[in-house]
Amino acid sequence: MQQASEATAQQLRENWSRAVDDVAQACAAAGREPSEVSIVGVSKYVGAELAWQLAAAGCCILAENRPQSLWDKANYFGQHDSVSAQWHLIGHLQRNKLKRTLPLISLLHSLDSFRLADAINTEQLAAGAGPLSVLLEVNVTHDAAKTGMALNEVHKLLQQAPHWPGIAICGLMAMSSLDADAPRAQREFEQVRLLRDDLQREYGQQFQFSELSMGMSGDFKEAIAAGSTLVRIGSNLWRGII
Numbered sequence: 001m002q003q004a005s006e007a008t009a010q011q012l013r014e015n016w017s018r019a020v021d022d023v024a025q026a027c028a029a030a031g032r033e034p035s036e037v038s039i040v041g042v043s044k045y046v047g048a049e050l051a052w053q054l055a056a057a058g059c060c061i062l063a064e065n066r067p068q069s070l071w072d073k074a075n076y077f078g079q080h081d082s083v084s085a086q087w088h089l090i091g092h093l094q095r096n097k098l099k100r101t102l103p104l105i106s107l108l109h110s111l112d113s114f115r116l117a118d119a120i121n122t123e124q125l126a127a128g129a130g131p132l133s134v135l136l137e138v139n140v141t142h143d144a145a146k147t148g149m150a151l152n153e154v155h156k157l158l159q160q161a162p163h164w165p166g167i168a169i170c171g172l173m174a175m176s177s178l179d180a181d182a183p184r185a186q187r188e189f190e191q192v193r194l195l196r197d198d199l200q201r202e203y204g205q206q207f208q209f210s211e212l213s214m215g216m217s218g219d220f221k222e223a224i225a226a227g228s229t230l231v232r233i234g235s236n237l238w239r240g241i242i
């Protein structure tokens, strides 16, 4: 393996521990316990070796937004098995990439259509695998520039979901609008939490919507204030490195 320089590894350890501190502070400000929020380290900006260094620094959940990059990195990790990390996919999953992707991930944040859910269910059953944990990616602001499902699609999917043993719905994922300032981002995240609470009331017999994947480097504080349980941090972790 090509070794990252010791200076890089050191910078990465510092960035990781700062991210952990920042999240703990945001939790304290929101009256929450740090244990309620997990940091998902987004490695899409770097190659497999640096992603591996991040895991070695203590980040045990890594995420990619493109299936192909996730395959490459998971493969690299498989050959360097002295760190343990799990992989999450946070970007769009094309149906022709299901077969290779699903066995590698412990959580799909970005379930964004009824058709994809149906295809995942079929694939998990065909593979003899247990249910895949997924989050429904929602677009509560009806922002055309944003990815994620509108409410009617979410309901349609949840009505069908009891017939999909290959899928375990665990919560929601959302992004704030691109141009949102901090107060607006917080309002948008709160809308997502309220939607979660509504869905919990309506479908709570079948599903536990316990996870809320909200917040990135620029808005994780607002997301934590609004109830996020998974913050997807990229840029902040790679400062001074890329």
Ligand SMILES: *Cc1c(COP(=O)(O)O)cnc(C)c1O
Residues within 6 Å of the ligand: 042, 044, 065, 090, 091, 215, 216, 217, 218, 232, 233, 234, 235, 236
């Ligand atoms: C890139 C990405 C992130 C991380 O964003 P940063 O601003 O770099 O922290 C989070 N979520 C998704 C879906 C992404 O694509």
